[in-house]
Amino acid sequence: MDAAEVEFLAEKELVTIIPNFSLDKIYLIGGELGPFDPGLPVDVPLWLAVSLKQRQKCRLLPPPWMDVEKLEKMRDHERKEETFTPVPSPYYMELTKLLLTHASDNIPKADTIRTLIKDLWDTRMAKLRVSADSFVRHQEAHAKLESVSLLGRNEASPSLRQEQTWLWGTAAWPQEEQAPPARSGPRARPPGDPALVLATEPSLSG
């Protein structure tokens, strides 16, 4: 699963917006949303929130955990502990990235937050590398993992799975773990597969 697909899944997370328009309840296939009244907060999935924000139809509210003090505490806690500490949301990286890209004007101290989240991510990735390394070295056949996000697993997994299947001999752990690719421009759409397209490519509206 590539980073774009992980982002696609992260976009289902609910965030709070303050719309500047009014609309009755809408009945999407995936559930009900709204009603929307100007000035009244309402929860919508991230994909909709970003689209509305791009069309200047709403303001985004940062989630309760996206606060400098709280994040500083989390980062320090993560650095102290050897194991993984609980994360604010399974998609904290993607949420941060999308919210800061599209709604940094709605989020106080956006740059500090970006740095804090990156620090948190780096600490966790380092732990993941260490534990994956030990997993391979000791030829473990099973591991229980709490609190490791999909993005984290994805970063680790191709190498982890490869090493496990070629278990004999020492497996070198890859040196670079890259942060998820930065995306520029409007909200990225999931990539299409050029070989077989069974439906039209999703198009961006707004």
Added chain:
Amino acid sequence: MTEELDLTRQDSDEGSEELVLTPAELIERLEQAWMNEKFAPELLESKPEIVECVMEQLDHMEENLKRAKKEDLKVSIHQMEMERIRYVLSSYLRCRLMKIEKFFPHVLEKEKTRPEGEPSSLSPEEFAFAKEFMAHTETYLKNVALKHMPPNLQKVDFLRAVPKPDLDSYVFLRVKERQENILVEPEADEQKDYVIDLEEGSQHLIRYRTIAPLVASGAVHLI
């Protein structure tokens, strides 16, 4: 048969199973099937009922939108959602086709030797596709290379030539239903087998082979 408001989907799959799901649950199931298919090393059971229901929902919504007033925002929100669902559906089907192409002789063999009553891993269309793919590959190899080989080397045994799916590859999973006594077989000979319990809601990294039946039954989800 019950109806929940006007949102229920009822479906009898050739009279054998009745699924009563809300559309939201249906989409959940589709997304889960998509994730499972993406992370599993082999082709999983085909889910024609989910695919058909989702297509119906999409068509239904499309119809509604055509008839609806030209309220730009509402229509575009619905369209965005539909595009997202279409993406998941086509990605799911593409993933399956990729596996069919990759493992075509094994997939066909498995279908041939499938016992009665066991669900198929291929939908009728996928089965037709797999057979055609095999036939085309055979023809291609024959015309490009085999017919120029000495007579006793002109046969290709696809079952041996094409690699099998690696069921020993590791997968991440989340437990939906508590499982007890799952056997873990370490690779190294010095390590003994041991059993573990899978607690509901926990996440694990383990070899696919051990937990394959749990994926099929829905007791665990691949993540």
